Amino acid sequence: NVQAIEFMLPQHQLGLISGASALFLMTPAALTSFDRLQKGLGTWWRKIHLLSIPALLLAVIHTVLIGSHYFGELQWSWDSQLRTAIVITITIGVLLIRRVKL
Numbered sequence: 858n859v860q861a862i863e864f865m866l867p868q869h870q871l872g873l874i875s876g877a878s879a880l881f882l883m884t885p886a887a888l889t890s891f892d893r894l895q896k897g898l899g900t901w902w903r904k905i906h907l908l909s910i911p912a913l914l915l916a917v918i919h920t921v922l923i924g925s926h927y928f929g930e931l932q933w934s935w936d937s938q939l940r941t942a943i944v945i946t947i948t949i950g951v952l953l954i955r956r957v958k959l
Contacts (some may be wrong), residue, residue, distance in 0.1 A: 868922050868923075869922065869923060871922055872918065872919050872921075872922030872923035873917070873919075873923070875915045875916075875918040875919045875922070876915070876916065876919035876923070877914045878912075878915045879913075879916040879919060880912075882908045882909070882911055882915065883908070883909065883912045884907050885908060886905055886906045886908055886909055886912075889902060889905050889906070890906075900927035910952070910955065911952065913948065913952075914948070915928035915950045917944055917945065920944055921941050921944060921945070
């Protein structure tokens with residue numbers, strides 16, 4: 858229900874927008890992830906697949922803002938802080954590994 862977005866909390870609105878944007882950025886990479894398209898697209902294939910980096914960051918924003926507390930739990934508990942720290946740590950690790958390979 859797109860009309861319900863304006864009645865959501867700003868935190869959830871931003872999380873929803875970042876999640877939709879991440880999905881939008883990942884779609885071209887998913888559609889071109891076949892060997893035949895990799896050869897056919899040449900250098901464009903790599904440029905398309907580099908969209909996965911901002912998609913990852915947007916997905917992390919989505920996870921942190923909405924995460925498992927979407928259905929009403931707005932408490933910033935130790936449990937949610939720990940999960941947020943784990944997600945951010947894993948993301949930084951992935952980005953550092955990718956940096957070495959770029």
